[in-house]
Amino acid sequence: xxxxxxxxxxxxxxxxxxxxxxxxxxxxxxxxxxxxxxxxxxxxxxxxxxxxxxxxxxxxxxxxxxxxxxxxxxxxxxxxxxxxxxxxxxxxxxxxxxxxxxxxxxxxxxxxxxxxxxxxxxxxxxxxxxx
Amino acid sequence: xxxxxxxxxxxxxxxxxxxxxxxxxxxxxxxxxxxxxxxxxxxxxxxxxxxxxxxxxxxxxxxxxxxxxxxxxxxxxxxxxxxxxxxxxxxxxxxxxxxxxxxxxxxxxxxxxxxxxxxxxxxxxxx
Numbered sequence: 429x430x431x432x433x434x435x436x437x438x439x440x441x442x443x444x445x446x447x448x449x450x451x452x453x454x455x456x457x458x459x460x461x462x463x464x465x466x467x468x469x470x471x472x473x474x475x476x477x478x479x480x481x482x483x484x485x486x487x488x489x490x491x492x493x494x495x496x497x498x499x500x501x502x503x504x505x506x507x508x509x510x511x512x513x514x515x516x517x518x519x520x521x522x523x524x525x526x527x528x529x530x531x532x533x534x535x536x537x538x539x540x541x542x543x544x545x546x547x548x549x550x551x552x553x554x555x556x557x558x559x
Numbered sequence: 560x561x562x563x564x565x566x567x568x569x570x571x572x573x574x575x576x577x578x579x580x581x582x583x584x585x586x587x588x589x590x591x592x593x594x595x596x597x598x599x600x601x602x603x604x605x606x607x608x609x610x611x612x613x614x615x616x617x618x619x620x621x622x623x624x625x626x627x628x629x630x631x632x633x634x635x636x637x638x639x640x641x642x643x644x645x646x647x648x649x650x651x652x653x654x655x656x657x658x659x660x661x662x663x664x665x666x667x668x669x670x671x672x673x674x675x676x677x678x679x680x681x682x683x684x685x686x
Contacts, residue, residue, distance in 0.1 A: 456642075456646055459639075459642045459643075459646070460643065460646065462635075462639070463639050463642075463643055466635065466636065466639060466671050467671060469675065470671045470674045470675045470678075473674070473675045473678035473679060474674055474675075474678050476612070476615055476616065476619070476678065476682060477677075477678035477679075477681040477682050477685070479612075480611070480612035480613070483612045483615075484611075484612065506597065506601070510593075510594070510597060513590050513593075514594070516590075517587065517590060517591065520587060548601060548605055551605045552604075552605045552608040552609075553608075555605060555606060555607075555608045555609065556608050556609035557609070
């Protein structure tokens with residue numbers, strides 16, 4: 429703001445990093461990444477509605493190495509945002525504020541997102557007949 | 560964690576703009592609704608992985624699928640708008656930039672919703 433410089437209270441940089449901080453910032457990063465995913469989904473839906481020729485082009489992009497990497501990242505972002513979002517719904521009701529429960533639930537969101545991302549991609553490759 | 564805050568009932572609808580917690584509540588309501596919708600979305604897209612145009616269209620033409628997809632799109636674009644706006648409000652401090660960014664977010668989210676829902680409807684009602 430336009431006011432004179434005033435002393436500031438301690439902010440992020442003075443604290444030791446913990447799982448709860450990582451979850452907090454990751455929630456915003458993954459949320460923003462999912463907004464990019466929403467653009468891709470809109471593009472894909474428009475392609476599907478346009479016709480099979482254009483759809484095949486877009487599916488070609490999606491199925492390329494870079495396309496799969498991006499989709500893999502979006503899958504992780506979705507699962508992480510889902511898990512951390514669920515955790516925030518608990519904290520919104522005043523739960524999970526005890527130190528241990530807070531840290532454990534934060535760590536659990538990482539386990540959940542990594543496991544679910546791998547499960548989803550294993551299932552997708554299975555459906556596509558890769559193994 | 561009992562008496563530090565006013566009960567939600569006290570502040571609901573009584574903010575300075577007379578709609579105090581609307582934004583906050585809207586974000587939580589869409590978050591809750593997103594849980595089953597995301598599960599539907601992920602399960603469906605994994606189940607249809609690798610399919611061609613005709614099969615995807617046939618799948619999307621099912622009334623329940625079209626409706627759930629439209630609900631999903633409407634819900635997550637609302638959630639996305641509140642979330643992105645919150646990020647801008649926290650990190651962008653210049654008033655003009657903040658106003659422009661908020662407006663851009665709102666328009667973009669509505670555009671994404673319109674394009675996506677129109678595409679689903681076009682497939683659902685198309686020949």
